Each structure stands twice: as C-alpha cells, then as structure tokens.
Amino acid sequence: MRALTIDAHGGLEQLRYRDDLAAPVLPAAGAVRVRLRAASLNRLDLWTVGGLPGVSITPPWILGADGMGVVAEVSADVAADPRGVRAGDRVMLNPGLSCRSCEYCLKGEHSLCVGFRLLGEHHPGTLAEEIVVPATNVRRVPPGVSDEVAAAFTLATLTAWRMCVTRAQVREGEDVLIWGIGGGVALAALQICKARGARVFVTSSSPDKLERARALGADELLDHSTMNVAREIRARTKRRGVDVVVDSIGEKTWEQSLGSLTRMGRLVTCGGTSGPALTMDVRKLFWYQWSILGSTMGNDAELDAIVAELAAGRLHPPIDSVHALADGRAAFERMESGKQFGKIVVRIADD
Numbered sequence: 001m002r003a004l005t006i007d008a009h010g011g012l013e014q015l016r017y018r019d020d021l022a023a024p025v026l027p028a029a030g031a032v033r034v035r036l037r038a039a040s041l042n043r044l045d046l047w048t049v050g051g052l053p054g055v056s057i058t059p060p061w062i063l064g065a066d067g068m069g070v071v072a073e074v075s076a077d078v079a080a081d082p083r084g085v086r087a088g089d090r091v092m093l094n095p096g097l098s099c100r101s102c103e104y105c106l107k108g109e110h111s112l113c114v115g116f117r118l119l120g121e122h123h124p125g126t127l128a129e130e131i132v133v134p135a136t137n138v139r140r141v142p143p144g145v146s147d148e149v150a151a152a153f154t155l156a157t158l159t160a161w162r163m164c165v166t167r168a169q170v171r172e173g174e175d176v177l178i179w180g181i182g183g184g185v186a187l188a189a190l191q192i193c194k195a196r197g198a199r200v201f202v203t204s205s206s207p208d209k210l211e212r213a214r215a216l217g218a219d220e221l222l223d224h225s226t227m228n229v230a231r232e233i234r235a236r237t238k239r240r241g242v243d244v245v246v247d248s249i250g251e252k253t254w255e256q257s258l259g260s261l262t263r264m265g266r267l268v269t270c271g272g273t274s275g276p277a278l279t280m281d282v283r284k285l286f287w288y289q290w291s292i293l294g295s296t297m298g299n300d301a302e303l304d305a306i307v308a309e310l311a312a313g314r315l316h317p318p319i320d321s322v323h324a325l326a327d328g329r330a331a332f333e334r335m336e337s338g339k340q341f342g343k344i345v346v347r348i349a350d351d
C-alpha cells in the first residue's frame with residue numbers, strides 16, 4: 001500500500017512516500033480495518049518527524065494522527081455488536097488510543113490513560129491507504145460532512161473542547177483570550193467559545209489571519225508582533241483582564257497570558273510550541289486565585305459531544321489546503337511555515 005513515512009528522525013528531508021508497504025492485518029477481536037480517504041496534519045506530526053524523547057519508531061514509520069475513511073472489515077465481536085460499525089460505513093478516527101482497563105479509563109477519562117498513545121506517534125498513522133484501529137476509536141461521519149472536514153475535525157476540536165468546556169468551563173458573558181489564531185486548536189476554541197456566548201480576543205502576527213478570524217466571530221483582534229498583549233487586554237477590558245486564556249505556545253506567551261488574567265481567572269494549556277520552561281510568581285497565583293489547567297485530547301464522552309456538534313453544523317473546521325498523499329511533503333512544509341489558517345488536509349483516495 002501507499003503511505004508517507006520516515007526511516008529516521010530529522011527534518012522534512014526524512015519524509016518518504018512509498019508504495020510498497022504491507023497492508024495491516026485485522027486482529028481477531030475489538031478492531032476495524034479502515035481504507036483511508038483523507039488525513040490531516042497537526043503540529044504533533046512535525047514533532048514526530050523531529051523526534052520526541054521516549055518515543056521510538058520502527059522504520060518505515062507511517063505518520064499521521066487524524067484521518068477518515070471507509071470501514072473495510074471488522075473483527076467478529078464488532079460484527080456481533082448491534083451498535084458496531086459495518087463494512088462500508090464512513091468513519092472518522094479518534095487519534096488517542098487508551099487501554100480501557102486502567103483506573104482512569106474505567107472512570108471514563110481516556111486521555112488520562114496510563115498507557116495513552118497516539119496514532120502516528122506510537123502506532124502506525126493515518127497517512128496511508130489502510131489502518132487498523134480499535135473499534136472504540138471510530139465514529140460514523142455525520143451525513144453531509146465532506147471527507148476533508150471529517151479528516152480535519154477530531155484532534156483539534158477534541159483538544160479545544162476539553163480545554164474550553166470541560167477544563168476552563170467557559171460561560172456566557174465571559175472574556176476569553178486565544179493565542180495564535182490560525183492553528184486548528186485555536187480556531188476550534190474560537191468557535192466553541194463563541195457558541196457558548198463568550199467575548200473572544202484573538203492574537204496573531206498576521207493582519208490577514210486576524211481579519212479572517214473576525215469573519216469567524218472573533219470580537220477583538222490583537223497583533224502580538226506589534227503590542228504587549230497583556231497591556232492591550234488591560235486597556236480593552238477597563239483594566240479587569242479576561243476570565244480565560246487559551247495558550248498552547250508556552251514560554252513565549254506565558255508571562256503575558258498570566259498578565260491578561262482577571263481575579264479567579266483560568267489559564268488552560270495543551271502545549272508549549274515555543275518551549276517548555278515556565279516561571280511564575282506564586283504570590284500572584286494565590287492572591288488573584290488563578291487556576292492553571294492542563295489539558296490533553298479528550299475522552300469518549302467528549303468525542304461523542306463534538307461529533308454531535310459537527311452533525312448539528314455548529315462546529316466546522318476551516319480547511320487551509322488539500323494536498324495529494326504523493327505530495328505529502330508539501331503539506332508538512334505548509335505546517336512548518338506557520339502560514340496556514342485552518343487545517344492542512346492530505347487526500348489519500350479519490351475513488
């Protein structure tokens with residue numbers, strides 16, 4: 001089968017399109033084999049190419065976390081389950097793999113699983129013609145949703161949903177600051193916070209991205225390349241600050257994120273693309289009674305919630321560009337450039 005792979009870590013020169021890989025074999029129980037039609041990229045895929053501490057790959061390693069396709073085959077127990085998917089069903093994949101038996105899984109907190117793994121990072125990924133995943137990791141694509149949108153949806157929307165709804169609990173009338181509008185998580189967070197009735201402040205260094213965010217409902221636009229965001233937030237909120245900050249940038253933004261929070265404010269983070277080392281003044285933390293919230297991916301209940309939002313047309317990931325699998329390197333170059341607004345999609349099958 002065809003796939004986009006790496007044999008070793010490094011830069012994008014390591015990417016290799018191949019057409020000679022063996023298709024994955026369906027296990028006896030609990031799994032589905034999916035013929036993929038489209039995949040989408042996340043920053044995580046760039047980290048995987050570069051190499052992550054503690055994660056080792058077996059060449060040729062298939063990249064990709066997000067994807068959708070058509071079920072080709074299901075294990076016998078899945079076929080016996082009246083609610084299970086069937087061959088021919090159009091499905092989207094949840095990239096998070098959990099053991100289903102540890103303390104956290106049994107509580108329904110699958111992204112806290114002690115054995116939590118991701119497609120494309122610890123398990124062969126979605127940038128291939130076929131994949132085998134646990135049946136618990138697929139959901140039927142709602143009618144009317146395109147392949148591209150279904151492939152672009154899950155990882156970013158699930159991450160943003162858990163951050164904004166479950167962890168920060170954004171409410172009507174609150175002010176929210178979202179860093180780096182244009183990325184998949186930030187755009188999903190914008191849509192989720194607007195749907196919940198918040199006033200949303202977004203930042204970018206690109207005036208074009210800011211204007212496009214306004215068209216998606218952003219209320220206040222901040223160019224973080226020309227201003228101190230914390231100072232500007234104070235100026236635009238009568239010195240009060242915002243209730244919630246959504247930050248996935250880390251080192252570069254941390255101080256201004258804290259400086260933007262009001263009393264009892266919540267800072268929620270799902271990553272640190274600019275670096276992991278943070279400092280803070282504990283006196284401000286307790287005096288202003290802030291909450292610092294970590295968040296990773298989401299659980300099955302949150303996955304079902306976002307698929308329902310997709311079916312209802314309330315969440316809709318903007319698509320930046322669509323690339324052919326054979327030209328997958330162009331998709332990665334687009335991600336590395338940081339110029340994208342929305343999701344970068346890779347088309348795998350056209351039939």
Ligand SMILES: [Zn+2]
Nearest residue numbers: 099102105113
């Ligand atoms: Zn578990």
